[in-house]
Amino acid sequence: MSELHEPKSDALRRLYWRDEILQLVFWIEGERLGTRVSVETLERFLGLDTNGAISHLERLVDDGYLEREWQSTYRLSARGRAEGGRIFAAEFADWLRPAHGSCGRDCWCQETRDEAEACLAERARARLS
Secondary structure, three states, rough: OOOOOOOOHHHHHHHHHHHHHHHHHHHHHHHHOOOOOOOHHHHHHHHOOOHHHHHHHHHHHHOOOEEEHOOOOOOOHEEEEHHHHHHHHHHHHHHHOOOOOOOOOOOOOHOOHHHHHHHHHHHHHHOEE
């Protein structure tokens, strides 16, 4: 999912694909597109060939990040979900942080729709002055 190119060393290549696959499966799960992935999923989203996808998926099963399911599908284990979430959060940290002037979770405007509209109007007035 990142714009980096696949590393040349075998050890770094394994880490690269581990992170890419776990991040993808975490994203798919988070977007409620499903809870399982297949070789075809990796081919479609990551451009892996069949043999490479199988190899990486099986290695992630062996390492405890994925669990093999029926019909050649895989799902995140608890360890894989935690690691996938960490990788996803790190990758998108700049996009997930509140912008200047954004309200936090504890802002009064989070209480009701009316409060949210009042807060938005107040911020708009502040920008104009």
